[in-house]
Amino acid sequence: MQHRISAVTLNQAMPRISEEDVQACRHRISVFxxxxxxxxxxxxxxxxVALDVNLPVKQAFHILSEQGIALAPLxxxxxxxxVGVLSASDFILILRELGNHGSNLTEEELETHTISAWKEGKAYMNRQVDGHGRPIPKHLIYAGPCDNLKDVALKILQSGVAIVPVIHSSSEDGSFPQLLHLASLSGILKCLCRYFKHCSGSLPVLQLPIYAIPLGTWVPRIGESSSRPFAMLRPTASLSSALNMLVQARVSSIPIVDDNDSLLDIYSRSDITALAKGRAYTHNLNEMTIYQALQLGQDSNTPYEMRSQRCQMCLRTDTLLKVMEQLANPGVRRLVIVEAGSNRVEGVVSLTDVFRFLLG
Known part of the structure; x- marks a missing residue:
């Protein structure tokens, strides 16, 4: 049952937002x-953590799981x-390929198939060629320690990646590079919040509730059409359906809801690394439910209903500044917008949404 916005919500007075206020806010943030x-x-x-490109994919899978991270530079x-980054998205594609009967990659090959071989195969399948039919190599997207934060944020937004490595080399030719940090929108947002928290009154846009701002992805209201359906799944849905939805809908997470569309949990791309526990990735993903997959990443003694605490939520009436402060916390990439009391899902707002709005 798809959740519909209540009449009370529909009748809420929409705060006014002027274009001048929006542009003033964007200008000050860009200058900062x-x-x-x-x-x-x-x-x-x-x-x-960085990985050698000659590591077997299976070993890399286990390393990311043990370190509790979703990606690593190569x-x-x-x-x-x-030369690149290995991410949770790569593992999703690998598991989907293993699930295809016509796959060229077998389960045994995970023992010896290197990251380099996987990346080369993936590049071949998605290759762009020049006028002579030769593949155009993809270059690592990275930042230097002296790059300004606006440029770093734009690199992340324009490339569609979650992080960019911050790499320093004391040589002009770029030799002997040092990996200093993994820059993310979350870290940049933390800098913004720290600076603007005590002077947000001079930027009225930051005090607006998020429902008054064109921000995030929302469950369509009655009579509204949507360019793409809002992705939600039940805990009994198969893991393979969740992985397919993550790829096809091009989203980084899917709210997991009950029959009333109330939030129970969330399945994110980064949760895929939990399958390394007990070689769960060797199981038939059509037979494993989302509930079972999420249990792999949790303490076995933790009740399922308590796991919802790891879901980061907000209300449609929360201010933009409050949402920004929540998203600035480490590891938080999106908030599920819920109805007060019922926790019924109304939408999702992500770090990317916030920066696309702030940077125009």
Missing amino acids: LAAHTAYELLPESGKV WDNCKGKF
Whole structure:
């Protein structure tokens, strides 16, 4: 049953937002981001995990799961440089390929199939060619420590990646590169919130409720049409259906709801690494439910209903600044917009949504 917005909600007075206020907000934020650099994102201490391109895919899968991360830059020792990123999306594509009867990649090949071989095969399947029919190589998208934060944010938005490695080289030819950090929209947003939190009164747009701003993806109201359906699934749906939806709908997460469309949990691309536990990826993904897949990433003693606490939620009446502060927390990439009391899903707002709005 698709959730419909209540009459009370429909009759809420829509706060007015002027184009002048929006442009003033965007200008101040752009000026701030242009005046600060990626170097300021570096923590005082921490670690960054990188993977060798010659590692078997299976081993890389387990490393990401054990480290609790969804992606890692790739190092090519022969070339002496970082050449790409291995992400949860790669594992989703690998598992979907394993599930195809006509797949060229067998389960046994995961033991020896290297990251490099997988990336080359993926590039061949999705290749762009020049006028002579030769593949156009894809270059690693990265930032230098002196790049300003606006440029870093635009790189992330325009390339559709979750992070860009911050790489420094003391040589003019780029040799002996050092991986300093993984820059994300979350880290950039944290800088914004820290600066504008105490002067948000001068930017009225930040005090507007998110339903008054063209922000996020919403469940269509009665009589409304949508360019793409809002993705939601029941916990009893198969894991393969969730993986297909993540790829086909081009979303990073799917709200998991009950029969009343109330939020129970959320399945994200990063949850795919939990399948490394107990070699769960060798199971038939059509027979594994989303509920079972999510249990792999949780303590077995944790009740299912308590897992909803890991879902980051907000209300349609929350201000843009409040939503920004929630999204600035480490590991949070999107908030599920729910109805107060019932927790029925009304929409999703992501880091990408916020930055596309703020940067125009």
